[in-house]
Structures are given as structure tokens and as C-alpha cells.
Amino acid sequence: MIIISTETKTTTGIPLIQLLDLEKQYLMGNVPVDALCGINLSVEHGEFIAILGPSGSGKSTMLNMIGGLDKPSKGIVKIDGVDLTTLNDSKLAKIRLKIGFVFQFFNLIPRLNARENVELPMSIQGISRTERRERAEKLLETVGLKDRIEHKPSELSGGERQRVAIARALANNPDFLLLDEPTGNIDSKTANELLKLISDLNSEKNVAMVMITHDNNIARYAKRQIHLLDGKIVKEVAT
Ligand SMILES: Nc1ncnc2c1ncn2[C@@H]1O[C@H](COP(=O)(O)OP(=O)(O)OP(=O)(O)O)[C@@H](O)[C@H]1O
Numbered sequence: 001m002i003i004i005s006t007e008t009k010t011t012t013g014i015p016l017i018q019l020l021d022l023e024k025q026y027l028m029g030n031v032p033v034d035a036l037c038g039i040n041l042s043v044e045h046g047e048f049i050a051i052l053g054p055s056g057s058g059k060s061t062m063l064n065m066i067g068g069l070d071k072p073s074k075g076i077v078k079i080d081g082v083d084l085t086t087l088n089d090s091k092l093a094k095i096r097l098k099i100g101f102v103f104q105f106f107n108l109i110p111r112l113n114a115r116e117n118v119e120l121p122m123s124i125q126g127i128s129r130t131e132r133r134e135r136a137e138k139l140l141e142t143v144g145l146k147d148r149i150e151h152k153p154s155e156l157s158g159g160e161r162q163r164v165a166i167a168r169a170l171a172n173n174p175d176f177l178l179l180d181e182p183t184g185n186i187d188s189k190t191a192n193e194l195l196k197l198i199s200d201l202n203s204e205k206n207v208a209m210v211m212i213t214h215d216n217n218i219a220r221y222a223k224r225q226i227h228l229l230d231g232k233i234v235k236e237v238a239t
């Protein structure tokens, strides 16, 4: 049986993401930079939250900690109740399969077409060629790119590239997507279309979304807005 990557998620009762007294300090030579200063946050399965704040306020640092791409200086990051800071690399890699990443600059492989880009995370997972192909095509259809399957990134618009990136992020059937300025390089009309897609994936497939944005219009699609300033949560708004 082929498990389609966009199946609806079920909830477990344990928060999806928990940040407890999270701190991150970078060292620039001898000079410490406090990027995160005691962040506490809990995100439930299926939630859609936006993270806002000025440049340098710690948004990407926080997202990287949630995704296990970087380690905190202090505090705890839990995904489904599992403390990432205690895991070795292979266990961390397994947890990362629950997470899809979407970035501002798409990060697609230029010489691969849309389908091959979406297949890539599945081939790393050892999924068979036929199944990979079928799942990739189904995902590209889900994001509205049925007619662009054979196009390379250079043959796609910015919005279409980001749709491929979203399809790729969904390839391993993640519990949530981490999106860092997904509309940063896209005009506002296309950005709104993308957000409709992201909202639909959230409400119909129950994929939780943690999305960084500078843009208040884009943040409106989230049900909860977290505002960061100087590495601290200064405001939380429910919409
Ligand atoms: N690898 C690093 N080494 C040193 N300092 C860093 C590093 N990464 C980030 N910083 C610093 O940490 C702070 C938070 O950076 P971060 O990238 O999280 O901000 P941001 O809110 O995502 O900003 P932007 O909106 O510009 O993307 C900034 O002061 C930044 O200069």
C-alpha cells in the first residue's frame, strides 16, 4: 500500500513543540551576542502560529532550535515530549523527519526538475522509485503544480518555486512545517495565494505551521501571533 504524504494527522495530547527557558548566546570573537533570552512557548498539534519581530530579534535562531539545526546555550526544546538537547545525531535525524523546512530562497536543486526535487527527501529515506514518483506527483498536484512537474526551478516563477519547496517539505509526511519568511521573495498577490495553500494544508491535513514573517498581512493567516524583540517574547496575539 502506498501511504500518501498528505494524509490527515492525528493528535496525541502531548504538545507538539515546547520551549522551556530557551537561551542562545553566540560568540563573535570574544563578544557575546544574546540572540534568545529565556523563551517559553508551547505549540499544540495542528496549530498555525506566526513569529514576528524586527530584524535581529531572534526569529530564525528560534526556528533553527525548534528544527534541531542548532543547539541552545541553555534551556530545553521538546518535540512531542522528546528533549532534542539529549539526542545523538542519528536520533535527532529521526525526529527531523517529523519536520518540513521551507526557507525564503527556496533552496531547490537547479538541475533537478520539480518532481525530482520533491523526490529527493524520499530517496534519502530509501523509498522505492515507483512510490517516490507517485507521491511526488500527488504532492505537486496538492500544491497546484500538476502542469509543472517536469519544469526545472529556472523554468518556474518565484511562487511556483515556493510551491515546489512546500511539496518537498511535505514529502516525508511531517507533523509540522517550519517556514522562515516563505514569502520574503514573492509579490504580495502570489504571497496571499501561497498563504491560502499553507492555511488549507494546516486546516485540512492538520499539519502544524510555525511561520516567520515581517508582514502583518501574511501573519493574519495564523491563529496565533508571537512577537519577538531582543530575544524575548514581548507580545502574543490570538486572531
Ligand atoms: N551564527 C551567528 N553568529 C553570531 N551571531 C549570530 C549568528 N546568527 C545570528 N546571530 C545574531 O543573533 C541575533 C538574532 O539573529 P536572527 O538571525 O535570529 O534574527 P532574525 O530575527 O531572524 O532577523 P531577520 O529578520 O533579519 O532574519 C542577531 O543579533 C544576529 O546578529
Ligand SMILES: [Mg+2]
Pocket: 059, 060, 061
Ligand atoms: Mg531571520
